Amino acid sequence: MSPFPLQTEDHWAPQPGTDPARAQLMWFMLLGDHPEVAELVRIGQDRLAGLDGLDLVPQEWLHMTTLIAGFSDEVTAVQVDAMASQARRFLARVPPVRITLGRILYHPRAIMLDARPHEALEPVLKAVQDATRIATGREGQLYHEPWMPHITMAYSNMARPAAPLIQALGRELPRQDVTITSISLIAQAPEHMWTWHRVADVQFQG
DSSP: OOSSOSBOOBTTSOOTTOOTTSOEEEEEEEOTTOHHHHHHHHHHHHHHTTOTTEEEOOGGGOEEEEEEEEEGGGSOHHHHHHHHHHHHHHHTTOOOEEEEEEEEEEETTEEEEEOBOGGGGHHHHHHHHHHHHHHHSOOOBOSSSSOOOEEEEEEEBSOOBSHHHHHHHOSEEEEEEEEEOEEEEEEEOSSSSOOEEEEEEEEOOO
């Protein structure tokens, strides 16, 4: 992922292989209720305030995308319950995960906080991949390969030079340690922006 894109793109424009008219089931680590995450994002968003071409993510929608389980119309209610049950079984052996935020990642379609170390979150990814495969017979899909855990602070909504955004925000925010204790299965609405609702919450209990 390039640290310095030259040009931004419209995040909300349909991407190849996607269908914006269909809802999706996804595994998200929801972080809006973590005060340290909210404060760090606020600092970054304050630096970006007033710059055109960005949709700043509200606190309640802050999240870390982990796995796309599939389109909602291809997964039955029984399979959804089985996914959550399997995830609880696997994550009962995984302890809460400590990550560090502060490094900024730039992408043509988004500005993000890197979540390090990446390998600390790999047991969570494996658990929901296994749960999804066992329950639905589907492998699930990573939003980006290789998986790069991150929290999006702002989405780009237009094409524009990226340099003013990079100059305003810089490369680092104050380092902040965060403990992740759960992951949620969410249903992503087939509409603009980031609207979703929770289907199931799974705690890390190792």
